[in-house]
Amino acid sequence: IQLLVGLILYFVSSKGFEQLSGAAMKNAELRLTVLEHPLTNIIAIVLITIGWSKHKKASTSTGKFRSIAVFFGLGLLLILSRIPWKTWF
Numbered sequence: 001i002q003l004l005v006g007l008i009l010y011f012v013s014s015k016g017f018e019q020l021s022g023a024a025m026k027n028a029e030l031r032l033t034v035l036e037h038p039l040t041n042i043i044a045i046v047l048i049t050i051g052w053s054k055h056k057k058a059s060t061s062t063g064k065f066r067s068i069a070v071f072f073g074l075g076l077l078l079i080l081s082r083i084p085w086k087t088w089f
Contacts, residue, residue, distance in 0.1 A: 037082045044078035
């Protein structure tokens with residue numbers, strides 16, 4: 001649900017897809033908002049989905065917890081790396 005809401009906001013917002021141009025690639029803050037943040041979060045969602053699928057297919061609980069820890073951890077790391085922390089603090 002959050003992916004769908006994010007994609008809708010990306011294509012409707014004036015800070016989203018409309019700003020994607022060559023000039024956006026030269027400005028680090030604009031590039032983060034327009035390109036890096038959405039792309040990295042989509043990759044994180046894919047990793048989390050893969051981890052959940054591997055978890056369901058594993059036969060032992062060690063394998064289940066290991067796949068969840070690895071894929072969910074990578075997804076969380078990617079999400080936290082692309083949050084625009086400067087605007088929050």
